[in-house]
Amino acid sequence: MLPNLVDAAEGEAVSLIPLSxxxxEAWRAAAVPAQRAWVEAHGFAAESGRTLVLPGEGGRVAAVLVGLEGPLDIWAFGGLPTSLPAGTYALADSVEAETATAAAFGWALGGYHFSRYKGPERAPANLVWPRAADRAAVERAASATALVRDLVNTPANDLGPAELATAAEGLxxxxxxxxxxxTGDELLTRNYPMIHAVGRASSRAPRLIDIEWGDPSAPKVxxxxxxxxxxxxxxxxxxAAGMLMMKKDMGGAAxxxxxxxxxxxxRLPVRLRVLVPAVENAVSGDAFRPMDVYRSRKGLTVEIGNTDxxxxxxxxxxxxEASSETPEIIIDFATLTGAARVALGTDLPAMFSNHDATADALSAASRRVDDPLWRLPLWQPYNRxxxxxxxxxxxxxxxxxxxxxxxxxxxxxxVAPAVPWVHxxxxxWNGADRPGRPKGGEAMTMRAVYALLEERFGGRH
Structure with a gap:
């Protein structure tokens, strides 16, 4: 499933030695004098993401030292598939599970390339699956991250509402x-007027995508x-500047x-439902206007202060619609406001919730798996x-x-007040290339959200 992680090397694999x-110091004490001298000469101090190739006999690479900030340092491994010489690398079997899993996940992300229109400059180096790694967790997170990156990176001429629906159907x-x-005017018949109003100006009809999976008797997510x-x-x-990256405005759906x-x-024991309102906010004679008023599905009337x-x-x-079934939790994702980016920057998503225990649990999960987010308040006086x-x-x-x-x-x-909700x-998006995080579409908070769902519902049978 992950092309740059392999079950075995063809020939001898180069040893990767992660060090914090x-x-x-313990590694230096046990190393042979020549390697110890080599490390000292190059000033290697195990800083996160720094590597040092140890030379072997006949010009071969004997091993590669990899600096780590800690056992969960995913990004220390993210740049290695494209920065190390081509070939196959392997961790020692003695590497602990947390580091082995982080290495495999970082390696998988570092081998990602959006290749729909342009191939990579070089094939990534391979990593032998570390024995102690949680392979299922890595495959889940890496394949989901690749899905998000691919969808967000695809330009709007090839990913409109219909194509997004096709991707969801494939999943x-x-x-x-x-x-x-x-689809289209059926949204009015079925009482989704706001989705229709936003998307009707485009030649590509708006739609509401709906996926349901799992045991009907399981808790609803x-x-x-x-x-x-x-x-x-x-x-x-x-x-023009504001419109430049708006192909990524379906990032929440991704x-x-x-x-x-x-x-x-x-196969978490939940009854999963996924709702994606898919539209293009376009300009035409049928576009919705500032100061128009529409009645929402809930019945609340909404005045349009700004069509953007x-x-x-x-x-x-x-x-x-999600609230009508009173699920045990609703989580929505959206590339919603520039204000959140001004407050927290591009790497730190904002989280809001009407349920303190759920917000606390998600914050704890984000710290546990090193997938950051930051809670902001639903400050009720601002309703004015x-x-x-x-x-x-x-x-x-x-x-x-x-x-x-x-x-x-x-x-x-x-959202129904009784339903725990997270927004x-x-x-x-990554604004610049970083190890394991190429410029372009990026997955954020997914591992944290999954960790919350697994913790809350994974033990139920």
Missing amino acids: KTTL AKEFGARFSVI TLVGKGVCFDSGGLDLKD HALGVARMVMMA AEGRLVLCDALE LLKSGIADVNNAPDTRFGGAITAALFLERF IDLYA
Whole structure:
């Protein structure tokens, strides 16, 4: 499943020796004098991500030292498949499980290349599956990450609402899940007016993608993902710079599908549902307008303060549908606000929740698996900013302050108060190449969310 991890080497594999600053001295004490001198001459101090090739006889590579910050340092291994010489590498069997798993996962991510339009400059080096690694966990997380990256990297001309639905259908078929989709004017017939309003201006019809999987008697888990396949801003048109990366505005949908893949691969004992409102926010004579008012699926009327705040509009109908079944948890993913990026930067997704115990558990899971997010408050006094003079709520406050919070407060109105709900506002993108994290689409918080679901529901039978 992961092409740059192999079961055995063809010939002798080069040894990888992971070392932290605390274990380096013990290795030096046991090393032969020539290797000890080589390490001293090159000033290798086991800094995270730094490597040192140890020469062997006849010009061969005897081993590679890899600096680690700690046992979970995934990214120390992320650059190795493309920075080390071609060939096959292996960890010693004595490497502990946490480090072995981190090495395999980092290696898998480091071998990723979005090759739909352009091949890689070189084939990545291989790693023999470490004996102690949790292979199932690595395959789940790496394949889900590749799915997210591939979807987000695909430009909008090849990934519109129909193509996103096709990708979701393929995932459903792979795991024997039920798939359905509501398309175009049928959204009005079936009472999803906000999804229809946002997507109707495009020549590519809006739709609501729906996947169901698992035992009907198992606890219900519902994932919702924002699937805006391209966001022009609508009539409140973005400028060229603002529109440049808007192919990634379906990153929330990609994450919902990625977590679904992990859940189904692990066969967690849950009843999973995935809802993805898939649209293109375009400009035409049929585009929705600023100051229009629409009645949502819930019945609340929404005044359009800004057509570029469309993500929360498509999500509100999907969240109302998700809440109608009273699942044990709803988690939505969305590339929703620039305000979250101003507050937390591009690498740290914002998390909101109406349920403290769930938020605390997800925060703990994110720290445990080193998949960061940061909770921001659902600060109720800011609901005043969403007031409308002619409707129940306005989708876009007339202020630049607290934008991530007011967006989350808008969504909260469409979630049943008794249902634990998590909203994750993420960037889904790497702005520059880093080891294991190439420039382009990126998966964020998926491993943390999966860890929460596994902890909460994995022991149920």
